Amino acid sequence: MNMISFPPRRARGKVHVPTVTLAHGGGGKAMKDLIDDVFVEAFDNPLLAPLDDQARIDLLDLAQYGDRLAFTTDSFVVDPLVFPGGDIGKLAVCGTVNDLAVGGALPLYLSCAVIIEEGVSIDLLRQIARSMAATAQEAGVKIVTGDTKVVNKGACDRMFITTTGIGVVAAGVELGAHRARLGDAVLVNGLLGDHGAAILGARGDMALQSPIESDCAPLQGVIASLLSEAPNTRFMRDPTRGGVATVLNEIAEAAQIAIEIDEAVTPLRNEVRGFCEILGLDPLYLANEGKIVAIVPPDEADQAVEAMRGHPLGRQAAIIGHVVAGEPGRVTMRTIFGGRRIVDMLVGEQLPRIC
Amino acid sequence: MKYVDEFRDRAKADVLVKEIERLLAHMGRDQDRPLQIMEVCGGHTHTIFRYGVEGMLPKSIELVHGPGCPVCVLPMGRVDDCVAIAERPEVIFTTFGDAMRVPGSRTSLLQAKADGCDVRMVYSPMDALALARKNPTREVVFFGIGFETTMPSTALTVLQAAREGIKNFSIFCNHITIVPTIKAILDSPDLRLDGFLGPGHVSMVIGDAPYEFIARYYKKPMVIAGFEPLDILQSLWMLLKQIDEGRCEIENQYARVAPPAGNAVALQAVAQVYELREFFEWRGLGSIDHSGVKVREAYAGFDAERRFAVPNARIADPSSCQCGEVLKGVIKPWQCKVFGRACTPETPLGALMVSSEGACAAYYQYGGIKRGSDEAEASAA
Numbered sequence: 001m002n003m004i005s006f007p008p009r010r011a012r013g014k015v016h017v018p019t020v021t022l023a024h025g026g027g028g029k030a031m032k033d034l035i036d037d038v039f040v041e042a043f044d045n046p047l048l049a050p051l052d053d054q055a056r057i058d059l060l061d062l063a064q065y066g067d068r069l070a071f072t073t074d075s076f077v078v079d080p081l082v083f084p085g086g087d088i089g090k091l092a093v094c095g096t097v098n099d100l101a102v103g104g105a106l107p108l109y110l111s112c113a114v115i116i117e118e119g120v121s122i123d124l125l126r127q128i129a130r131s132m133a134a135t136a137q138e139a140g141v142k143i144v145t146g147d148t149k150v151v152n153k154g155a156c157d158r159m160f161i162t163t164t165g166i167g168v169v170a171a172g173v174e175l176g177a178h179r180a181r182l183g184d185a186v187l188v189n190g191l192l193g194d195h196g197a198a199i200l201g202a203r204g205d206m207a208l209q210s211p212i213e214s215d216c217a218p219l220q221g222v223i224a225s226l227l228s229e230a231p232n233t234r235f236m237r238d239p240t241r242g243g244v245a246t247v248l249n250e251i252a253e254a255a256q257i258a259i260e261i262d263e264a265v266t267p268l269r270n271e272v273r274g275f276c277e278i279l280g281l282d283p284l285y286l287a288n289e290g291k292i293v294a295i296v297p298p299d300e301a302d303q304a305v306e307a308m309r310g311h312p313l314g315r316q317a318a319i320i321g322h323v324v325a326g327e328p329g330r331v332t333m334r335t336i337f338g339g340r341r342i343v344d345m346l347v348g349e350q351l352p353r354i355c
Numbered sequence: 356m357k358y359v360d361e362f363r364d365r366a367k368a369d370v371l372v373k374e375i376e377r378l379l380a381h382m383g384r385d386q387d388r389p390l391q392i393m394e395v396c397g398g399h400t401h402t403i404f405r406y407g408v409e410g411m412l413p414k415s416i417e418l419v420h421g422p423g424c425p426v427c428v429l430p431m432g433r434v435d436d437c438v439a440i441a442e443r444p445e446v447i448f449t450t451f452g453d454a455m456r457v458p459g460s461r462t463s464l465l466q467a468k469a470d471g472c473d474v475r476m477v478y479s480p481m482d483a484l485a486l487a488r489k490n491p492t493r494e495v496v497f498f499g500i501g502f503e504t505t506m507p508s509t510a511l512t513v514l515q516a517a518r519e520g521i522k523n524f525s526i527f528c529n530h531i532t533i534v535p536t537i538k539a540i541l542d543s544p545d546l547r548l549d550g551f552l553g554p555g556h557v558s559m560v561i562g563d564a565p566y567e568f569i570a571r572y573y574k575k576p577m578v579i580a581g582f583e584p585l586d587i588l589q590s591l592w593m594l595l596k597q598i599d600e601g602r603c604e605i606e607n608q609y610a611r612v613a614p615p616a617g618n619a620v621a622l623q624a625v626a627q628v629y630e631l632r633e634f635f636e637w638r639g640l641g642s643i644d645h646s647g648v649k650v651r652e653a654y655a656g657f658d659a660e661r662r663f664a665v666p667n668a669r670i671a672d673p674s675s676c677q678c679g680e681v682l683k684g685v686i687k688p689w690q691c692k693v694f695g696r697a698c699t700p701e702t703p704l705g706a707l708m709v710s711s712e713g714a715c716a717a718y719y720q721y722g723g724i725k726r727g728s729d730e731a732e733a734s735a736a
Contacts (some may be wrong), residue, residue: 337584339367339407344720347700
């Protein structure tokens with residue numbers, strides 16, 4: 001029998017072109033290859049593997065962690081896509097994990113929807129998918145379902161990612177701004193404003209070089225430490241866009257309480273202070289991606305600080321202020337100079353001053 | 356942070372506040388007859404609110420927040436002109452950040468950007484010039500705004516562009532000068548001020564001499580002040596000492612940055628590129644003679660006003676707006692009829708609500724905790 005030798009077939013499920021094209025969003029083989037080679041390859045887990053239209057999660061499995069489902073979603077459009085201390089992928093996982101964790105939930109599963117502008121390099125996409133996978137692993141969550149769309153040039157800025165997450169809140173954990181009381185302590189788990197300063201610096205239009213890295217990190221671990229030592233913690237929020245000032249205003253408004261913080265003990269990196277001095281910005285309004293603001297009853301405040309400091313993401317935890325008697329909804333600051341001022345909501349984006 | 360933290364030292368602040376209290380008591384000043392001191396510069400206003408300086412002072416001294424916020428005093432007609440230039444498809448319109456939100460009669464630059472104009476925020480006019488080099492097929496216009504502090508940097512940028520023969524760069528000149536404005540305030544019939552904190556960064560360029568007339572003819576003392584909170588307190592103390600000792604001089608507290616003779620190179624560049632306008636319109640203060648500069652004929656190619664047709668309309672301030680009286684210290688921000696009601700930082704009616712350096716915006720956002728809120732609440736009650 002004559003053996004006819006065929007050239008070996010190309011391996012299935014591999015992307016062989018350098019950039020994403022509209023073909024990768026067309027629903028055919030190119031799209032399947034992109035999903036297989038970039039996303040499934042990185043996220044690899046049994047719930048995702050069947051690549052069905054949905055991930056199916058066992059309710060009994062969820063119920064072992066608590067008695068309520070926490071459910072959240074967030075979109076990420078950061079520019080630049082890769083910045084000191086992280087990238088859009090890491091951010092997309094941390095953002096949603098942290099939104100679950102500050103509600104007292106154990107984050108468990110994420111979805112990942114990516115909108116890609118044609119022309120983005122496959123290598124970059126791969127780098128970001130791997131970064132998502134690594135961060136998910138660090139956060140103890142699985143990315144179990146997703147979606148990919150490719151749009152025409154100009155229809156989006158290279159890449160947008162939306163992640164949706166579910167987690168489970170343990171029985172007995174009750175957090176809410178309304179639980180804040182006079183005398184409660186206001187805590188943060190570390191240095192403020194790093195993410196905002198890192199992003200502004202990385203955009204490169206300031207002609208300022210800075211060694212500041214984003215604080216982007218999944219917070220479920222440090223939050224678990226906090227809740228175990230300060231079980232009566234009233235409320236937590238992650239001060240992302242708008243920074244600590246905005247979050248404190250939201251808490252003061254929601255709970256109809258007054259909050260006073262002390263500038264002298266507010267943890268700030270010297271580089272961030274310098275960055276803000278030069279550009280005329282207020283670090284209290286800079287975004288954070290690895291920080292929590294927690295309201296803790298006074299008798300648990302010290303142990304809460306100790307608990308956070310015992311975790312790598314809380315080494316510089318500090319009590320920055322208290323719930324005080326005063327006009328409800330108002331946040332004030334005792335300045336390092338000894339004066340007092342109001343810390344208000346930002347009207348719009350923080351704009352640098354002329355001189 | 357070196358050279359910064361030293362000027363925010365709380366212990367030194369306490370000493371100065373005590374000295375200020377002692378001097379005020381010695382002068383027989385009290386809450387009913389407070390001494391009124393104007394800080395001319397918006398940068399000072401910002402520091403005063405940022406560090407809560409006003410709340411540390413006794414009630415026998417009142418700070419009046421002056422007109423030295425270039426963003427605030429920009430008239431609506433000029434913002435309309437900016438937008439008209441920015442709307443041209445060939446134009447990349449570049450501006451400092453806080454000028455983005457200033458409302459014109461139609462819209463702001465921020466809104467114009469959202470509507471599709473190519474408006475970009477820059478940190479220096481040199482960045483705008485770099486954009487012009489990079490985009491030879493576009494017209495790059497820089498929004499020149501500010502007092503003598505920022506005037507030299509735009510002048511030097513124009514000179515640099517001229518040297519390089521760059522044809523697609525121009526500035527829309529809205530630079531203003533501080534001295535005629537202080538004079539206009541001193542000439543106003545309802546003036547109550549007892550002295551001035553002088554704008555340190557303006558003096559860094561122009562020196563001390565241009566202020567001599569304030570002491571000589573108007574018999575008001577001035578201390579040229581720096582921008583850290585201790586600078587403000589020390590300058591106030593120096594001013595009070597002058598008043599207490601019956602002296603009336605121009606003193607310089609900010610000598611570490613502002614030399615008495617100013618900066619000759621900067622002044623030379625300014626003189627080469629600019630000449631005085633006959634008058635310039637100020638938001639809240641009206642038209643003031645010789646209070647603005649324009650690009651000289653020799654540099655006409657770099658003058659956006661000559662190169663692009665602009666509406667150049669004079670838009671009157673809203674009649675309900677009392678910015679002028681606030682600027683002159685006749686009323687306090689919260690005594691204005693529209694403060695916090697029709698006029699807020701989101702929808703500013705008047706100049707002083709526009710930038711965080713404006714007195715009204717500063718009160719609204721940082722709050723005059725000691726006086727502002729107490730008295731505002733008292734007057735509302």
